[in-house]
Amino acid sequence: MEEYPEELRTPPVALTCLVGCPEVHPLITAHLHSQQPPINSIALPDFSNISVIPPKKPPTDTPSAPVAGIIKRDWLSKHRTRIPAVVAAIFPSRDLSADPAHWLQLCSHLDNLKASIRGRNIKLVLLILTNWDNKDDTSEERILSLRKRAEVDLKNLIIFVPDHEEELLKSLNRVWTVFGELADTYYRDEGRRVRSRLEKKNYTTIELYIRYCFKVAIYAEFRRDWLEALKFYEDAYHGLREMVGTSTRMPPIQRLVEIKAVAEQLHFKMSALLLHGGKVLEAIMWFRQHTANYRKLVGSPEVIFLHWEWLSRQYMVFAQLLETSSPNDALYVPSTASVPEEKPTEWEFYPAYYYQLAATYMKEKNTCLEFALSMSIDVGPIDGNAESVVASAYLGQYSRLLEHEDTFIMQPLTDEEYARYVLAEGKRFQDSFEIIALLKQSFEAYSSSKVERAAAYCGLQMAREYFSLNDFSNAKQMFDSVANLYRREGWLLSLWEVLGYLRECSKGMSSAKDFIEYSLEMASLPEPTGSVKSFANGCGPAGPATLSEREKIHKEAFEVSRGELKLNSDEQNSAFKVNSDNPLYLEIDLISPLRATLIALVAFHQPTVKPGAPSLITISLRSQLPINVEIDQLEVQFNQSECNFIISNGQKPQTGSISNIQPGHRVETAPDLVLATNKWLRLTYEIKSDLSGKLECIYVIARIGPNFTICCRAESPASMNDSPLWKFENLLETIPIKDPGLAFSGQKAIQVEEPEPQVDLILGSSGPALVGESFILPVIVASKGHAVHSGELKINLVDTSGGGLLSPREEEPFSSDNLHVELVDMSCDTPGDQSEAPSDNIQKIQPSFGLISVPSLDVGGSWSCKLKIKWNRPKPIMLYVSLGYSPQSDEPSLQKVHVHTSLQIEGKTAVAINHRYMLPFRQDPLLLTKLKAVSETDQAPSLALNEKTMLIISVKNCSEVPLKLLSMSIETEEKSSACTIQPQQEEFREAVVNMPGEEFKKVFTIFPKVNSSKLKIGTVSLRWEREQPHSNTTASQVTKHRLPDVCVELPLLVVSSECPPHAFLGSPFLYSVKILNQTEMVQEIKCSISDSQSFVLSGPHSDTMLVLPRSAQVLVYMLVPLGLGSLQLPRVSVTSVRYSAGLQPSTASSLVFVYPAKPRIDIVMEAGYILSSSFNPPKTLFSSISKFPSPHGPRNLLLLPRAATIPLTIHNPIATSASNYPRIDKSGKFCSPRAARELALMTLYAACLQGSDPLRLLEKRLNARKEIGYEFDRACLMVYDHMTFGGPPIATQTVEEADQLLEIYQKESHIEAEVLSAPPNLVYSKLILLFTRKLLTAVSDNWDSSVLAIDKVAPDSWKNEPATRILEFSVLHLAMSEISVLGTRHQIVINEAVDLAKRFCDGAAPRVINGCLRTFLKELKENGQDQPQNVSV
């Protein structure tokens, strides 16, 4: 497109001319040019320059004269640059107004101007230049006369004001509008003028018709009337078509050249108009027609190259137009319906298509040019004349320029001359570069549209062109890229051609390696399809793709590789020879095109192998080369280099040049190593590896001749795929390995296993782990068959539930506190010999990972260590332990054997601690907070101020193992004055064993002293340990339980009820309800009691009372139980009027148990109380009792008191008053009547407690079986004092004295217990026992009368509490019966009774008994029943 003149390439722009006043020209021209549509302008500074506008030629008078040409070459440029449509005469205003001389000057200028433009019908515009200040100075009259003189309309006279911005813009716009309108008019008039000639058929020749059409079109273009322009261009084009056959005006060659030149220009205009109008499809159709029209007009054979050049230019220009017009719309296909004939295919929208064809034609031209040049040998001599040939005035015409007496004469040329001229011109240009440039453009355009095959074809053509220019490196690069595509898609013939070129290129570049590579590839190509015979030539430098050619190439390649043939015959490349200095090394990998030449498959026969065990390996080689290849040596290389081995050819003796075998390498000899075409060469060998891991074959290296090596990457048969070239060939399928299974699944790698571990790794587990304790887990490494060297033990803790390993799920920052489970410590037993340096001991501990080095162990040795793992939260974990060791000590880094074990361990919570608050029994404080917040369940428990509250801590064993509880304490947090807790801490004297699931409870008392809504009680800490019978090293753990805050407040009212723990049927008891007012106000209390069927009651039924501040009111009820068992007491409800709160004791606390009769247990308690009130401290008594040999526990002592437990001493009145009775008889037993009375009392008392007959009880005791091994110490009897009894309290002076006394008393009580608990047979003589029986018989006989008598004489206080006075009543019974039945003298009896009472009863009892008996005697005497019998004792 660039070869066209500028006026043709760009759309025409209207031309104007400015004359005079050069100072404003730039302003106006710039403005006109910048407007849309723009207007060009010629600026003439002076009116004398007006002559540049060419004057109108006089009309030709001879219309019949032959037309010299079609279109004048410079016509368009003349109209675009020299003939303006409008001329503007610019005058300064002062010329109008000033003196007449100026005016005259002005008029003459104007006249000249008018004269020069008259013939051309050019429009005139007047511009009067004036200043803003004196704008109105110009006289109207002068302006009018000026207009008249110039013959312009008023609107074409413009006052131009350059020194005022606003006004300037206005006048500039005015200028542009006026110019535009006038130019339009001018061009329309001109066009109409020419068109009228066409319409009137006012032309003689077809040339004129074309010329007129062209002119009309150009004028239309000036007016931007594209449609009309297009129409007239088409008309001109058609006219031209007609001319082809008819014109005889010029010699045929030049005539055709002229027609083509005009057609080219017309077509260019049309295409440009169509494409700029977006009518791509039409443009393409037009172009197709255009080329179809002119392609056949080849012209005369000697200048045929001109035709091809022209055609090529058509394509190139159209491609450029297509490219520049609108590349986006280029592919847009308009509706197909409008084009009835063949619509263009997709490719006709690609500029690349046209570039490619342009290149093709250019190549054609080149061929023809060369041919023409070779034909005309005599081109040379006419060179001198050729220079004088120039383009003539008409488009497409050339003529000779003759210099003739200072004038140049255009002389027409003959065809021969012209032909010589163009030949000489053609010779000057290098077409190859142009072809390459065109192809490159096409190549790039295709590539960018991803049309790779067409691009490759362009590339191939380009490369061929480079090759023809001997530019080998560029050619090779292009050929290589093209070859890749053909290789991939298996276009063998094309590939053959490209490879042939490449082979030549590498020859040209003297690259032996490339040459051999391409040669081998060509030699191993399959036969191309199609009839072989027709490919005789046209296949590039390689010749036809036949088997013989391949064999030739093969031989050539191997000759070069052996160094027998020099690669290049050129002198400068003589150094190019394969020899020991330039060895040849080819590498074939998975994507190499040389895979067809040599492919190496390696297959192990097994997938895995034990270390050191042999494994079979098969190496299969195949070549597609047409001739057999003999390999001298094969080397197989593995990733473990010690397995490498070499296979040498048995046929060939080891030549010195190949003896590159390293010493120590394995060398195998194969019978022959010959590769036949498409036949597998299979070699099977054994291979051993001692190293565990992957053994992989990497390379198979073939050496052919001394300096040629092919390194072939090993492939697995399982993953082998044929090269794309051979894939589609109909060849016999051969399998690389005999075993077809192996051929499909064989792998080039083998897994060498680890040696079998011969070490046991044992994890000892002792049940579940408990949270908080350090769980000890022994790990034992026991060697069975391997020695252990440089062993390492790795410990991993893994969360079994998946998830985060051991880090907590919560968003707490990572710290050791938050770890659920952590490995705390690893301790190992140091082996017996301390040979190993401590520095060797690697020990690394992280919370979830541990590493410890294991010392060297001999075979059979063992080693253990203990892991200490701590659970912070209950969680099951997986413990993985792995041991890596090497069995040999000498090579520690070589081979490690690994043993793995794992164990799942549950971490569990050991104890659960709960707590509960309890108020003292039958006491209810009124707490305001409790009243208010009934609904709130999570209210802190309220405690009463200054009241004792029980805190019950229960500890439940949640684990599966028994735990030992060592101590429990409550640690108060705040100042201890807030509340007191008893006991603060308790160490269990004997560790409490808490079995799984068992609950242990401990009671504390809390006494809050501070009124607080949030009292921090403290934390319970429990120390416990796992009960392990064998080891004593378990550390105790502490579990803490924080007690929640409590609310302490002063109870306003405290209601406490009081009643005996049990009652007896029919016997009344008191039930009192005490209301304590702790406020400062008088409280009105309503109370009421509900009737109960089980009780008869007396007391206030329903009442309102006032309780004074800080005082208490007691309601007392007397109740008589009517039923038996656990009975509900009548409910007393107390209501505080002020707080409208009812205080009602819970049902549990208002129960009482009613016995049918008085139970004994309480009597014992009472007895204990009595005894303790005597001087002997109760502790002494109990401790002495515990000595009593009994099969039952200590509790049974309390429940079943024997008679012996009550130490009774019968005071012998005779012994004391008159000691005529010996205390002890000859057999060493008691024989005094006092002893008999003591025994009787004891028996009677026991009978009363048991409710049995006293006589029978005595018999039972006498006949009781002896305890085995029991020895009675008779000496005690000697010391035993019947008369010891507690007198008034003794005061001692010193501590020593008190201690002494205490010791004496203790000794005495010891003896008492010894004696009284002994079997009676051993203690008492037979007489005494007889007397005792007599006494008891009397008592039982006389029981009823005695009861009546006692009722009369006994004091009321005794009768009211009969249960507490059993002993006293027994004494009375005994005494009364003896008096009334046995008739013993009453003085003696009373004396004895008082003594007994003194010994066994408390303070007032002896005197009361004395009184009672005296009253009894008095009554007895009054009744006259005083008939005592004399009883001799």
Added chain:
Amino acid sequence: MIVCLAVVGHENNPLYIQSFTESDDALKLHHIVHCSLDVIDERVNNPKKSSPTINEAFLGLLYPTENYKVYGYLTNTKVKFILVTTDLDIRDADVRNVSLLFFRKFHAAYVDAVSNPFHIPGKKITSKTFRERVSSIVKSFGLSSAS
């Protein structure tokens, strides 16, 4: 006149290619066939651009060169048939009918050839019978187009 016939496989590899010219432009015909694969690719990949008859096996004119016209045909198994003729001036509609007829015949021959139990699908067609049959079809086509 038909100058070249090609069967192209799935990987755009030639399965069968035969030229019927006396001159030595077999290689050029290879290139033309190869380049026309681009057009087929484009038509198959961008069906909206091409004619609405994409479902049809006959692809129509692919590639006009100066001397040849290339027609394409795509079987159901995506095997491409490519025909290169030198009949430049025949109207599209005529060519369409004639070449469609030709392609149908050729397709039948191809189906018979690949149905041979000794033929491995995807490999080149080397059957002599096929070659003869194709030659006869080409001859008869030349006659019918001339008539």
